[in-house]
Amino acid sequence: MKESWSMILTYISAMVLIFVLTFHFLLQGPLAGKSFEDTLAFGYATGNLVSFDFVFGLLLFAAVIHGLNGVRVIALEWFHPKEKAWLLNLVVVMLMAFFLALGSYTLVTVG
Amino acid sequence: MKKDPRYKSGLISSLNPFGYNVERWSYALHRVTGVVLIGYLMAHIFETFELSMGSTAWTNTMNALHSLGPLELVGLWIVAGSALYHGANGIRLILNEMFGKLMGSPILPVYPYSPTSLGRNQRMVVWTITGVVLVLWVWAGLYLLAGLGVV
Numbered sequence: 001m002k003e004s005w006s007m008i009l010t011y012i013s014a015m016v017l018i019f020v021l022t023f024h025f026l027l028q029g030p031l032a033g034k035s036f037e038d039t040l041a042f043g044y045a046t047g048n049l050v051s052f053d054f055v056f057g058l059l060l061f062a063a064v065i066h067g068l069n070g071v072r073v074i075a076l077e078w079f080h081p082k083e084k085a086w087l088l089n090l091v092v093v094m095l096m097a098f099f100l101a102l103g104s105y106t107l108v109t110v111g
Numbered sequence: 112m113k114k115d116p117r118y119k120s121g122l123i124s125s126l127n128p129f130g131y132n133v134e135r136w137s138y139a140l141h142r143v144t145g146v147v148l149i150g151y152l153m154a155h156i157f158e159t160f161e162l163s164m165g166s167t168a169w170t171n172t173m174n175a176l177h178s179l180g181p182l183e184l185v186g187l188w189i190v191a192g193s194a195l196y197h198g199a200n201g202i203r204l205i206l207n208e209m210f211g212k213l214m215g216s217p218i219l220p221v222y223p224y225s226p227t228s229l230g231r232n233q234r235m236v237v238w239t240i241t242g243v244v245l246v247l248w249v250w251a252g253l254y255l256l257a258g259l260g261v262v
Contacts, residue, residue: 011205011208011209014201014205015205017198018198018201018202021194021198022198025194029251029254035257036254036255036257040173042162042166042169042170045159045162045169046162049162060156063152064152064156067145067148067149067152068149070145070149071146071149074142074145074146077125078125099152099153099156102156102157102160103156103159103160105160105163106156106159106160106162106163109163110162110163
């Protein structure tokens with residue numbers, strides 16, 4: 001994939017994150033009308049995952065892609081791997097796959 | 112392959128905001144908060160995974176986090192601040208880089224150079240972001256303090 005496409009993906013995932021992360025904060029934050037401790041209760045946490053599984057799925061994919069691509073860009077600028085950039089890309093894609101699988105498993109199992 | 116000496120200063124130098132304008136400070140803060148957030152995200156996915164293991168596993172995880180005492184609160188407050196700043200500054204960057212907004216028109220690079228990207232609009236947005244994020248960060252801190260029974 002061209003670097004320009006990865007940057008466009010970063011911008012799109014960022015725009016998605018602004019909305020879904022705000023929603024996540026509202027569920028876990030002061031506007032939920034609950035104390036922070038209460039929002040950590042098992043029933044409340046699983047209830048949110050069940051009720052808004054699509055939103056949390058979107059949040060998971062956008063956050064993992066945006067975050068790990070950000071790490072890749074920092075690593076590219078730090079190490080200048082040049083001909084070994086493919087190795088860095090491979091590691092990042094594997095990490096993405098791992099965290100997406102773990103998060104999806106949680107969503108599917110709880111939901 | 113021999114490393115190009117131009118790149119030897121590496122990451123630390125790239126994050127040095129001193130001696131530069133406010134855009135460089137934004138850049139450095141965006142990077143630092145981004146690294147904080149990806150670290151938290153990975154831990155958060157592992158943490159949320161405990162939900163699928165049942166209520167006992169989840170309660171044990173929460174108790175383990177609560178045993179950190181004030182560190183849990185401080186950590187979450189730093190994460191909240193990072194998310195607020197990274198998000199707000201990210202909106203500015205999207206407007207700048209993806210849509211070409213808030214930037215001045217291109218001019219010939221004539222000495223003494225002054226970045227057209229740092230015009231009145233851009234400065235106003237940078238300082239508005241700083242103000243709004245600070246207010247929301249204080250709010251998040253008070254909410255966390257109250258939620259964890261500190262105040």
